[in-house]
Amino acid sequence: MTENELIWRIAGGSGDGIDSTSQNFTKALMRAGLHVFTHRHYPSRIRGGHTYVEVRARGEPVQSRGDGYNFLLSLGDSFARNPQDDAYYGTEEVKPLTENLEDLNEGGIVVYDSGLLDEEDLPEDFDERAEANDWHVYPLDLRSIAKEHGREVMRNTAGVGATAALLDIDLRYFKELMAESMPEDVYETNVDVLEDAHGRVAEMDHDHDVSVPTGDHETEQVLLSASNAITYGALDEGCRFIAGYPMTPWTEVFTLMSQHLPEFGGVAEQVEDEIAAASLALGASHAGVKSMSGSSGGGFALMSEPLGLAEITETPVVLVEAARAGPSTGMPTKPEQGDLEHVLYTSQGDSNRVVFAPGNVAEAYEQTRKAFELAYDYHIPAIVMYDQKLSGELRNVDTDFFDREPNPDPGATLTEDELSEAAHHASGKFQRYQHDTPAGASPRSIPGQRGGRFLASGNEHTPEGHISEDPDNRVAQMNRRMEKLDSIEQDLAENASHQSRRGDEDATYGIMTFGSQQGTVEEAAEEIEAFLESVDECLVVEMNASAQFKGLVQRELGRFGPRMSSLLKYNGNPFEPAEIVEGFEATINGTEFERPTARFQPAAGD
Amino acid sequence: MTENELIWRIAGGSGDGIDSTSQNFTKALMRAGLHVFTHRHYPSRIRGGHTYVEVRARGEPVQSRGDGYNFLLSLGDSFARNPQDDAYYGTEEVKPLTENLEDLNEGGIVVYDSGLLDEEDLPEDFDERAEANDWHVYPLDLRSIAKEHGREVMRNTAGVGATAALLDIDLRYFKELMAESMPEDVYETNVDVLEDAHGRVAEMDHDHDVSVPTGDHETEQVLLSASNAITYGALDEGCRFIAGYPMTPWTEVFTLMSQHLPEFGGVAEQVEDEIAAASLALGASHAGVKSMSGSSGGGFALMSEPLGLAEITETPVVLVEAARAGPSTGMPTKPEQGDLEHVLYTSQGDSNRVVFAPGNVAEAYEQTRKAFELAYDYHIPAIVMYDQKLSGELRNVDTDFFDREPNPDPGATLTEDELSEAAHHASGKFQRYQHDTPAGASPRSIPGQRGGRFLASGNEHTPEGHISEDPDNRVAQMNRRMEKLDSIEQDLAENASHQSRRGDEDATYGIMTFGSQQGTVEEAAEEIEAFLESVDECLVVEMNASAQFKGLVQRELGRFGPRMSSLLKYNGNPFEPAEIVEGFEATINGTEFERPTARFQPAAGD
Amino acid sequence: MSAFNAIDTDREIEQEEFTPEIEPQATWCPGCGDFGVLKALKGAATELGLDPEEILLVTGIGCSGKLSSYFESYGFHSIHGRSLPVARAAKLANPELTVLAAGGDGDGYGIGGNHFMHTARENHDMTYIVFNNEIFGLTKGQTSPTSPKGHKSKTQPQGSAKDPLRPLSMSLSAGASYVARTAAVNPNQAKEILVEAIQHDGFSHVDFLTQCPTWNKDAKQYVPYIDIQQNDEYDFDVTERREAAEAMYETESALWEGKVLTGRYYQEDGRRTYHEEKMQQDSMPESPIAEQYFDDDHEWKRSYDLLDAHR
Amino acid sequence: MSAFNAIDTDREIEQEEFTPEIEPQATWCPGCGDFGVLKALKGAATELGLDPEEILLVTGIGCSGKLSSYFESYGFHSIHGRSLPVARAAKLANPELTVLAAGGDGDGYGIGGNHFMHTARENHDMTYIVFNNEIFGLTKGQTSPTSPKGHKSKTQPQGSAKDPLRPLSMSLSAGASYVARTAAVNPNQAKEILVEAIQHDGFSHVDFLTQCPTWNKDAKQYVPYIDIQQNDEYDFDVTERREAAEAMYETESALWEGKVLTGRYYQEDGRRTYHEEKMQQDSMPESPIAEQYFDDDHEWKRSYDLLDAHR
C-alpha cells in the first residue's frame, strides 16, 4: 500500500497543539489534490496524556483509517507525569513514542523530538524493533529549532517541516495555511522554524520508501467532520433553537450551533442539566421553532423522560446522540457503538421515534436534514446517532455539496387561515390530535395563533388534548402514533433510503454494518431483509460487546440468525480493515479469529 | 361457567371505599374455602371517577380475571361531576352503572343504589338491554339503609349484605372481618346495616342462576398482591435499605417497605427524585447493606444513568419497575407491558443486568428473593418488573409458602480475615476488580474494613478501580462483566428456571407470554428455543403495541419469526381469556380477529 | 404582519372564556384549595384583558398539574418537575406570549427544585405558581418537601425527620425578582397578586397555599391568615432585599407553628429580564423566532456561507 | 465486635498514607487549584488522625471529580452531579464512616443543585467540598453556574446573560449547618476549615475557590484574598444566621468585582443531624446496618410474622 497512500501519525500530549497541527497538515494535503481522512485518539485529560492524530491521504477517496500507518512524528508530552515506582501509568514522557510503535508498518518512518526525549530514555528494545521492522528513525532536536527562532511550542511546526522534507511535500501549502490563520509576526517565526527544520532534514540520507501519493480534485474541496456536517444540516433545515449541556463528544455540535445560531437569528441555551435541555427543546418546538438538543451517554440517558413526552405529545424535536464507550462514564473520549439499543428503546412505553446513524460527513449532513424533515412532518422525535469516531474524522467533501436551499417549512403546521377551516370541538378548541389522518401526523397549531388553542399532555388524551382513559380513544391514538413509523418507512423507501449496498448482487457472502461505517434507520428493514435473503452468510461488524445491531436485525426480521456471525470490538479503538478481513475469513472458512482487540462470534448453528 | 364460579364486580367512585369493601369481600370468600382473584380498575383521580374491583371465586385455583362477570354491585359515585353540555366526561353519576354493562354476562345480576341513582337517570336503553341479556336487576336504596342505622358511607356494607342475600353467603365471614378491623361502635352499626340490607333482599324474588361455588382449603390461606409478595421477598432476603420517590403503582412496594423496615432494623428514605433514589440505593449497597429502589414509567426512566453506574462499578442493587401504560404519563393507573425494552436496554453502553418478570404472587416472592441473591452474588443490578395488573391482583396463597428462612448472606463480599488473604496491589490497595474470576463477579470489600480500600468508578478501571483507558484492561473488564450473564443463565438453568411450560410436549401450536401471566428472565433463552423448536406455530401474547417480548425472543434467537404471531392489547385493560382464544384461532385457522380491544398481528410470511 | 393574531388583541375578554367547555368542572376533591388557584387565575387573566390564545400555561404532574385541563388557553401538561424548562424555552421562542408555569410543591420544590433555582436566577419574564399544599396530593398523601418536620404519612410512618424547605427564602437567594405568598382561602389577595406577578417584568414566583382536605387533614386550612401588607406588625419595604429576606424567614417559620402570613415579599424593578439580557448581548433576534417560519420575506441564511473555515 | 476495624483505630497516621502509590501524581494542569484541595484534605485528614480506610470519599465527574483518584481512601467516583445522594446513603448504611463528598461547581451547583439543597436541609453528618473554579473544566471551559455575567466561552460566545448563582446564600437558605469558603491559594486556612468542617456534626459545606489557569484565564487567581475572620472590617457572629446571610451576600457580590473574601460564614451547633433525627423517631437502628450482615448473632426478622394482616 505504501506506494499509493500516506498514513501519517502525529503524537504528543493533550494541550500540545497536536490537533490544530494535524488539521493544517490535512488541509495542506487536501489542497495539494489528495483525498484525506483523519482519525483522532485522545485521553480524558486536559493537559498531558498520550494523544495522536492519524492522517491518511490517497489519490482516491478514502473511507477508513487504514491498516497501521507509515510515518510517526513523535513530539513528546510536555505535561507528562514524572516516572514513579508503582505508579500504574509508568513513564509518560516516552509514551508519544512507545505507545505508537505497535501499529507502525514495516518500512515506516519515525521522527522524534530528541530535544524532549534523550536517547537513553528510549525503550531498551527500540533499536532492535526498528531494525526488525525496517523502520527509518530520525531523532531531531525539534525543540531547539523552535526555540532558536521563536517559542518552544513551535516544535510542531518544525515537525511538519521535517515531514515535508522527508516526503518531499511543497512547503507552499503550509505557508499559505499559516498565513491565513496567524498574525504577521507569529507567521514569520513559524516560517523560519518550518524552513530551518526542512532544510536540515533535506540534507540527510533518505533511504526510506514512504512517499506522498499524487492526486487532483476536479472541484473545490472543504474539510469537515461529522460534527460540522450535523451543524450545517440543522442550520440549513431551519433549526433556530438549541439547548444543551456540555458532554464529550456532543459538545462539538452544541458548541458549533451555539457559535452560529446568533448570526442565524436563532437562540442557543446552555442550561442546568440534560433533562432541562431536552425539555427546553420541546418548549421551543411547541412554540413554533425548529429545535434540537442532544447529548452523549449519561446525558442522553437523562433525556429519556422528555423523549417519551415528545412522543406522546407529538412535539417534533431532533436529538443528537454522540456515543462514546460505555457503560456509565466508561471511556469518555473513546468511540463505541454501544448505545444503539439505549437510543432505540429508552423511555417507558412503546417507542415511537426515528433513529439515523450516518456513516460519514455527507451522510451526516443529509440525514440531519432528513431528521428535521421527518420530525416536523410527522411530529416525532428524530435522533441522529453518531460517535466519537465520526466526530474525530475529518474528510474532504466537494464544496458544491453544500450549495443547497435552506428549508424554512415548519412541517405539518397550520397557518391561522388554515386553522379557521380545521376541525374544532364545538367549544372552539382545536382538534390537534385527530383519530384519523392520512399520514399519521395530525397537523398542529402554534401558541399565539388565533383559533388554535389545544392542550398538549403527557397523559393519553382526546383529539383536543384533554386527558382521557377511554379505551377506544386510547387505541385510536396509539394506532395513529404507531402508524407514523410505517409512513416514514414508506417515505424513506420511496425517497431516500440512507442505506447503501455495494458489490455484487449475487454475492454469497455479505458484510453488514451501521453508523460510523454506514447509515441505517430503524424500522426500514426491508432492504436488509432482501440483502440477507440474497447472501448465504453474513458478517455483522459493530463496535460494541453485545451485538446490538445484529440483535436489532433479528428483532425486526425474526430470521437469518443462523446466517449472521458477529465481529465485535470494544477496546476503545475503531476497526482497522485487516481485522474485518480476518473476521470475514473466519465467517467463511471457519478459521480462528486470533486478534485480542476484537471478538468474533460465530452464527448460532441451525 | 356460571355454575362453578362467581365473578362479582363492585363499582363506584374513587374515594368511596370500593377497595376496602372488595378486599373484605374477597377475604370472606377465601375464608369460606374458595380460591380468589381480584382485578382492580381505577382512574387517575383522587375523588370520584369510575372505579371498580372484580372478584373471581372458584373451588379450583384461579389464574385470571375470567370472561366478563356475573354480578354487578353499582354503588354510585359520590364525587361525580354534574352533567354539563359539551363536557366530554358526560354524566358521571350514572357511570358506575353504565360503564359496567358491556362486560356483564348474560343472566347476570345488577344491584344498584337507587338512593343515588334515580330511575329516570338510567340510560334510555337500560331496560331493553337488561331484557335482551336476561339481567336480573335489583334497585335498592342502599344509601337510605346506611343512613338509617349509621352513616351514608356504610352503603357499601349494605351492598355486601344485599349480595350475600342474593347469593346465599353466610354473613358470619363478613361480621368476623368487620369485628377484626373496626372499633366496637362502628362495628355494631355496620352489622345493623349488613343485616338490614340482607333481610330486605332475602325477602325478594330470586329468579337468577348466579351462585357461589363451594370449596375447601387444605391449609390456611393468606390473601396478597404481588406488591406484598415483592416486599416480603425483599425483607426475607435481608434487604434493609430502600430509597424511593412516590409513583403509581411503584408506591405500593415503596410504602410497604417504608412501613416495615424500621421494625426490621433497616432504613427507608423518601428523597427528592428518582435519580437520587437510585443513587442512594447504590450508596447504601456500596457501604454494605442489601438495598433496593424502584419506580414506574418516567421515574424509572430517571434511573437510567445510575443503573449504568451500578453496572460498571458492579454495585449490587435490586430495582423494581412497576409498569403502567405509557408512553410518558400515559394512563397512570392502567396496566401495560410496554416497558420491557426500556428496562432491558436503558442506559448507555452494553447492558449488563438481569430482569425478572414474575407472573403471580408466589413468583413475585420467589423471584424477588432470587433477584437479591443474583444481585449480591454477581454484583449486578437485578430488576423485578411487574405491572399495575399484578399489583392490583389479590390472590390466595398457602400460609406455609412463606415459612422460610431469611437470608443475611451479603453475597460475594469478603470479611476482614478473607481480605487479608486476598489479592492486593503492591501499595496495599485491594484488587476489587480482578480480570479473571471463576463466576464473573470479583469479590468486594466494604468501606470501613481494614485492608479493603479501593476505588469504585463509573469510568473504565484497573483491578484496583483506578481510571484506565488501556485497551487490554478494557477488554478484560468488559468480558468479565459480560460473562456474568452466562454464569447466571447457567445458574438459573440448574437451579430455578422461573419459566413454566404447560401442556402437551408434542403440541403443534403454542402460546407464549411473559410477566403478568408468566415469568421470564433475560438471556435465559434456551428453554424458549426448545419450545419454539417443538411447535409449528406460536401465538405471543403481550400487553403492548410493538410486540416487545416477541422482539426480544427474535433478537435472542434470530429465528422463528415466521412461526410467531402476536396478540397485542394496549387499551388499558388486561386480556380476558376469550380474546386469547380468538387470537389463537386466528393463528391456526387464519380466521379474522375481530375485537377492537386488541390487535392480532400474523407472523411475517417466510 | 403577525402570524399570531391572538396576541395583543383588543377584544373584550369575558371571564367565562377561560373555562374550557369541554371539561368545565375540575375533578379536584370537594374543598380542595386548587379551586382557589383556578378562580384567581381566571380573574387575573380577565382583569389583565388577556386572550386565552395568547397564554401558554405549562403545568407539571400532580393534582395541581391538572390546572391546564381546567383553564382554557394554550396548555402544556408536561412531566413531573419540568414545567419551567418547557415554559422558559417557549418564552424564548416567542417572547410575545404570556407564559405561565404551575405545579405542586413536590413538583416545583422537590423533583423540580433545580429548575426552579436556575430559572429564577435567569430572570425569565414569566410567572410561576406553586400550589403549596405541603403534601403529595395525586400520589395519595406522602410527605412533601414543605411538609413540617414530624409530619406522618404512609411513607414516613414515624414522622418526617426532615426540616421543611423554605420556598420563599430559596426563591430570593436564587434570584427571583418578584416573590409572594397567597392562599386559596384569600381569593381577593390571590387574584391581585397574580395580576401583579403576571405584569411584573421578570421571573415572578407565587407560593400559593392550597389546603388538601383529603390527605393533609391535620394541617391547618390556612385560616386565619394575615396579610402582611395590611398588618402594621409586619412593616417592611418589599423592594429591600434584606428586609424581604427577614420577612420571608419569619413567614416560613411561622407557618410551621400554624400562623399563616401572606402577601408580597419582594419586588425588584429595573432588573433586565433574560430576554433583555440576551438582546443586550446580540444573542437574541429582535422579533420572535417563531414568526420567521410564517414570514415569506424572512431571509434564511445557509451553511454554504460558512465554508471558508474549511478550505 | 466490629466488622470494620479501620474505624476509630488509634494507629499513628502519616500524611503519605493518603497518597495512592498506584497513582501518586495528579493529571491536573500545572497551576490548577485542585492541587490545593488535595493537599488541604490530606493535611486535614492527618490532623484528625483519620485512617484512610475509615473514610469514604464520593466524587462527581469533572477535573474535581478525580480527587478520589489522588486521595487514598475508600473512594466512589460516581456520576456527574450525584455524589451527594450516593454519599448520604452510605452514611445511613454505616454512620461510623467519615463520609466526604466532593465535586465541581458545575457538578454541585449546576446539574446536582437539587441534591445539594435537599442534602443540606436534611443535615446529614458529612462534609461537602465544592471545587469552585467558576468554569466547566473537564469539558473544556464552558460557562458554569458560578461564572460571572458576561463571561465569554465557546458555548456563550457573546458572553453569559445569566446572573451567577450564590452558593453560600443558597446553602444557608437550604439548611446547611456549617458554611465556609476557602481558596486553593490559602493552604493553611483551607486545611483548618476542612478540619472544622469534618469535625462539625451535621452537613458542612465548603465552597473552595480553585483557579483554573487553563480555561478561566481572565478570571482572578483568587489573590489577594481576605480572611474575614482576620479582618476587622468583617466583624460578625458566625452563629447568627442573619449576620451570616449578609456576610455571604457581600462575599458573593464582591467576588464578581474581583475581591476575594474567604473564611467561616455560618456554624449552627446543637442542631440534630439527620441520623439523630431518625433515631429520635425510631426509624433508624442503633448500630450500623452494615454490621448486621457480619454479626452472626443478629436476629433476622422474617415476613412470616407479618401475615396476620392477610388472613
Ligand SMILES: Cc1ncc(C[n+]2csc(CCOP(=O)(O)OP(=O)(O)O)c2C)c(N)n1
Ligand atoms: C418522574 C416522576 N416521578 C413521580 C411521579 C409521580 N407523581 C405524580 S404527582 C406527584 C407528586 C404530587 O405532589 P405535588 O407535586 O405536591 O402536587 P399535588 O398533587 O400535591 O398538587 C408524584 C410524585 C411522576 N409522575 N413522575
Ligand SMILES: Cc1ncc(C[n+]2csc(CCOP(=O)(O)OP(=O)(O)O)c2C)c(N)n1
Ligand atoms: C450527565 C452528564 N452530563 C454531562 C457530563 C459531562 N461533564 C463532565 S464534567 C462536566 C462539568 C465539569 O465542570 P465542573 O463540575 O465545574 O468540574 P471541573 O471540571 O470544573 O472541576 C461535564 C458537563 C457528564 N459527565 N454527565
Ligand code: SF4
Ligand atoms: S388530593 Fe388533595 S390536592 Fe388533590 S384534589 Fe384532593 S384535596 Fe386537592
Ligand code: SF4
Ligand atoms: S482544566 Fe482547569 S480545572 Fe481542569 S485540571 Fe486544568 S486547570 Fe484544573
Ligand SMILES: [Mg+2]
Ligand atoms: Mg402538593
Ligand SMILES: [Mg+2]
Ligand atoms: Mg468547575
